Amino acid sequence: MCVIHRRLFEILRRRNTFIPGTKASAKTTVRVLIADDRKCVGAALADLVRLCQHEVVGVVASGLEAIKAYATHHPDVVLMDYAMPKLNGTTACIHILAKDPAARIILVSGWASTVDLRGAGAIAILPKPVRLKDLEETLNAAAQSPPK
Template identity: 35%
Template sequence: MAHRILICDDAIFMRTMIADILVSAGYEIAGEAESGLQAVERYKTLKPDLVTMDIVMPDMGGIDAVKAIVAIDANAKILMCSAMGQQSLVVEAIQAGAKDFVVKPFQPARVLEAVQRVLGG
């Protein structure tokens, strides 16, 4: 059974791109969220195997969303998606409970590598 992934990003563009990369590798998209709040809500209802989380989003940023999700499920597997120049935020996200990160622009191979790493660990 393919792993089910929840994609959180405020840009349809990014969600589409991540979804394409994941789907072409056989993952199933459990759902999408376009804000931190929505990410937390969807996490509760969809119970995905993995979450990809953008950092900068309206209505609760990615880091607060990570904290909220980890509070619900300590074993949540969250992969941060950050742009260049956000190293400090990435560190904060990992401290908050995110398992790994990838940097935009996405290289499909890197994204898949990170997804496998997080799912495996």
């Protein structure tokens, strides 16, 4: 799967067939922290974020690492997997929001119900596999949303 994703990413980049956003000059660059325990998925999400013309400040593999990386990088948005070892995404989301109520966290899940995830305080939930258009719209909306 990762090999296919990488090839697609390279083809799109070389051909310039996908140009995210409507007007590059009016678009705000969003600093994104990615948390996913599967290295391949974290790398794929990072590539998608970059295709959306946003900045990846870090890719971590657990909820605990996400909490530490948030304190270090202070990203505009956290893109966090629900099911991770050591501390799942929902619990990490709650911890981050307890320290910074203005944090903008988007939870990503392939199987958890939206009811389970909304209670964590996330501003959005994206289903896996993440579609580029959905990711771009969600990141752009997150950048424009007022802090909680």
